[in-house]
Amino acid sequence: MIVTSDLTKVYSNKTVLKIQGLDIPKGQSFGLVGNNGAGKTTYFSLLLDLIKPTTGKIKNNNIQVDESEDWKPFTSTFIDESFLIGYLTPEEYFYFIGDLRGQNKADVDALLSQFEDFFHGEILNQKKYLRDLSKGNQKKVGIVAALIGNPEVIILDEPFANLDPTTQIRLKAIIKDLAEKQGVTVLISSHDLLHVTDVCERIVVLDKGEIIRDLTTSEATLKELETHFAQ
Amino acid sequence: MKLKHFFNLEWKQYFRSSYWQKSVALNILLIFVALYFIAIFLFLGIALYPILIEQLPDQDPLNIVNSILFYWILADILMRFFFQKLPVMSVKPLLTLPVRRSKIVHYVLGKSALSFFNFLPLFAIIPFGVTLIVNDYPVNSVLIWMLSLLIITLIINFLNFIIESLSSQTELSFLPIIVFAGGLFVLNYFNVVSFSSLLSNGISSIYSNPILVVIPLAILLGLYIANFKNLKKQLYLDSSLKSKTEEVKTSDLAWTRKFGNVAPFLQLDLRLIWRNKRPRSSVFILIIGLLYGLFFYPQPTYQDMPWFFAFIGIFVTGIFLINFGQFIPAWDSGYYKMLMSQNIKYEEYLKSKFTLMAASVIILFVLSIPYVYFGWKILIAHFAAAIYNIGVNTHVILFGGSYNRKKIDLNQRAAFNYQGTGAVQWLIGIPLLLIPLGLFALFYVISSFEIACLLLIILGVIGIVFHQKLMRFITLKYLDSKYKMIDAFSQET
Numbered sequence: 001m002i003v004t005s006d007l008t009k010v011y012s013n014k015t016v017l018k019i020q021g022l023d024i025p026k027g028q029s030f031g032l033v034g035n036n037g038a039g040k041t042t043y044f045s046l047l048l049d050l051i052k053p054t055t056g057k058i059k060n061n062n063i064q065v066d067e068s069e070d071w072k073p074f075t076s077t078f079i080d081e082s083f084l085i086g087y088l089t090p091e092e093y094f095y096f097i098g099d100l101r102g103q104n105k106a107d108v109d110a111l112l113s114q115f116e117d118f119f120h121g122e123i124l125n126q127k128k129y130l131r132d133l134s135k136g137n138q139k140k141v142g143i144v145a146a147l148i149g150n151p152e153v154i155i156l157d158e159p160f161a162n163l164d165p166t167t168q169i170r171l172k173a174i175i176k177d178l179a180e181k182q183g184v185t186v187l188i189s190s191h192d193l194l195h196v197t198d199v200c201e202r203i204v205v206l207d208k209g210e211i212i213r214d215l216t217t218s219e220a221t222l223k224e225l226e227t228h229f230a231q
Numbered sequence: 232m233k234l235k236h237f238f239n240l241e242w243k244q245y246f247r248s249s250y251w252q253k254s255v256a257l258n259i260l261l262i263f264v265a266l267y268f269i270a271i272f273l274f275l276g277i278a279l280y281p282i283l284i285e286q287l288p289d290q291d292p293l294n295i296v297n298s299i300l301f302y303w304i305l306a307d308i309l310m311r312f313f314f315q316k317l318p319v320m321s322v323k324p325l326l327t328l329p330v331r332r333s334k335i336v337h338y339v340l341g342k343s344a345l346s347f348f349n350f351l352p353l354f355a356i357i358p359f360g361v362t363l364i365v366n367d368y369p370v371n372s373v374l375i376w377m378l379s380l381l382i383i384t385l386i387i388n389f390l391n392f393i394i395e396s397l398s399s400q401t402e403l404s405f406l407p408i409i410v411f412a413g414g415l416f417v418l419n420y421f422n423v424v425s426f427s428s429l430l431s432n433g434i435s436s437i438y439s440n441p442i443l444v445v446i447p448l449a450i451l452l453g454l455y456i457a458n459f460k461n462l463k464k465q466l467y468l469d470s471s472l473k474s475k476t477e478e479v480k481t482s483d484l485a486w487t488r489k490f491g492n493v494a495p496f497l498q499l500d501l502r503l504i505w506r507n508k509r510p511r512s513s514v515f516i517l518i519i520g521l522l523y524g525l526f527f528y529p530q531p532t533y534q535d536m537p538w539f540f541a542f543i544g545i546f547v548t549g550i551f552l553i554n555f556g557q558f559i560p561a562w563d564s565g566y567y568k569m570l571m572s573q574n575i576k577y578e579e580y581l582k583s584k585f586t587l588m589a590a591s592v593i594i595l596f597v598l599s600i601p602y603v604y605f606g607w608k609i610l611i612a613h614f615a616a617a618i619y620n621i622g623v624n625t626h627v628i629l630f631g632g633s634y635n636r637k638k639i640d641l642n643q644r645a646a647f648n649y650q651g652t653g654a655v656q657w658l659i660g661i662p663l664l665l666i667p668l669g670l671f672a673l674f675y676v677i678s679s680f681e682i683a684c685l686l687l688i689i690l691g692v693i694g695i696v697f698h699q700k701l702m703r704f705i706t707l708k709y710l711d712s713k714y715k716m717i718d719a720f721s722q723e724t
Binding site: 048049050051052072073075077079082083084085086087088092096097099100101102129149 | 494495498499502503506507565566567568569571572573574575641714717718721
């Protein structure tokens with residue numbers, strides 16, 4: 001589904017990302033881990049065509065992302081709070097995203113009704129603007145908005161950070177369900193090794209912009225990752 | 232030595248802010264403005280005495296100055312309200328450190344006393360005082376007089392903060408200050424309460440009886456304490472540092488559906504304008520813009536200058552276009568990354584802005600029809616200007632927007648906020664206002680008023696006819712600078 005080849009990103013002579021080849025097949029739940037500055041967000045930004053690669057290319061479903069915009073209809077994402085529109089209420093935001101993705105109000109409402117547990121009664125009908133919600137609740141809105149319109153690729157940067165334990169567990173179930181049952185390709189990055197190993201079939205470790213491990217998740221993976229990062 | 236740390240922090244905050252580094256030009260401009268005012272005040276201070284002696288030889292210059300102090304104070308209050316900002320310091324990180332809260336507040340208030348606005352009057356007061364002493368006024372009394380003026384300046388300083396915090400809490404923008412200053416002026420003007428003679432008498436009493444200087448000092452102290460209490464109360468995370476949550480007023484704006492594909496963006500824009508301080512002010516500016524013609528049309532001088540009508544027409548019908556349009560797409564800078572990764576057609580996004588601006592021109596033209604009272608020519612010129620605005624200026628300003636590289640924080644106060652202002656905003660004024668004015672004036676001179684109007688209309692119609700093509704061209708321009716904009720909008724200012 002997502003094919004990366006010879007990708008580099010250089011900021012004033014400093015190479016922050018260098019990936020020679022990375023194939024993520026359709027329906028895989030893919031985890032990206034690494035310390036700060038490893039290049040996780042840079043990779044996602046390149047994948048979303050928010051920054052321009054210095055060399056190389058990424059193809060999303062055979063569409064080169066920096067040449068055509070045709071990948072947008074089936075790709076959705078939540079990177080950080082700057083993806084939210086602070087002066088809208090959560091409902092207005094969902095409907096706006098729905099509009100952009102060709103979903104009418106009823107479609108969006110139907111989707112939202114599946115997430116009542118996840119929202120925990122703190123999102124809908126609160127008469128609050130997004131800018132006035134807590135960080136954790138903002139994140140919930142962003143993540144659910146990324147699910148609107150049946151995307152085939154979902155990219156979430158640090159989805160577990162700032163969430164309470166209950167929500168983390170629910171989110172894990174949601175992500176697993178997306179990949180296993182609905183065949184959605186899910187890319188997440190995280191600092192939390194436990195969560196990633198729980199959720200992802202495959203985990204790639206980035207260090208200073210380069211892939212240094214590419215693991216298929218098994219019983220031993222968590223141990224292996226912990227040993228790696230302890231060094 | 233906490234004080235040293237505070238200074239150090241502020242210094243770094245100022246010079247390391249990307250704002251400083253990016254807008255050196257604006258800072259230089261501000262320095263020149265400051266120097267200009269210093270020069271004026273200095274000149275005033277030096278020349279005032281000789282001028283007054285010459286013009287009004289039978290009166291005491293000091294008394295004259297005292298009698299106009301009231302107006303000085305009013306002007307000072309107004310000036311400060313619009314230009315002096317509340318002393319701010321990013322205190323949040325300091326709250327958990329071992330620094331006493333009262334110390335932080337004292338520091339912030341003390342810093343405000345060092346504002347340029349407090350030094351400026353000194354450039355006039357000191358030379359004037361020295362002239363008085365040279366002209367054999369009693370030295371002690373003159374010194375006391377100078378001191379009391381300094382105290383008054385500081386009183387205004389702290390009074391301003393109280394007014395400002397009041398008006399920022401109430402969302403009324405500059406209404407309170409206008410009411411306050413206007414009220415004082417009116418009361419004085421109609422001699423209900425003669426503040427000017429009251430003040431003049433007061434200052435004269437201090438002049439002859441120095442011990443009375445304790446009265447203004449007490450007022451100053453009172454205001455300082457009021458400010459101190461007010462600020463200290465706000466130094467908790469749950470009061471002012473935490474942004475207030477607003478009760479939501481929703482409407483589903485269903486009528487925008489008529490606009491088809493553009494509807495989602497149109498709804499977004501309308502909510503943007505209505506729910507955020509800064510863009511909301513562009514709605515209030517509409518009223519000022521609409522009344523702009525009243526400055527000119529009633530005066531016979533301008534009645535004989537029809538070449539000028541088109542300029543006013545462009546302004547009156549295009550005030551929203553100019554005000555809102557100049558910051559496209561920076562209004563959306565806070566979530567620009569999201570828009571760019573979403574499944575949107577750039578052209579529709581821009582088209583929504585175009586629709587909004589074109590609609591505003593039509594509405595403003597309709598509202599400006601009463602200007603016909605001042606002559607048919609004005610109506611015709613306004614009509615031509617409106618067509619020109621829709622056909623040409625909307626496209627020009629959208630095109631200019633592709634060069635916007637400055638983020639806007641929607642929630643900052645609106646009046647005299649220069650955030651987001653760059654060279655683009657200045658340069659865009661040339662094609663927007665001067666070209667139509669120039670063309671109109673030129674054709675008015677070489678042919679006739681009617682031809683000049685026709686020219687603007689033709690240009691506007693050409694723009695409307697080629698709307699699709701122009702929009703495609705502009706869209707390409709935006710796509711070209713996509714990465715640069717994303718990068719610039721994610722920088723904190």
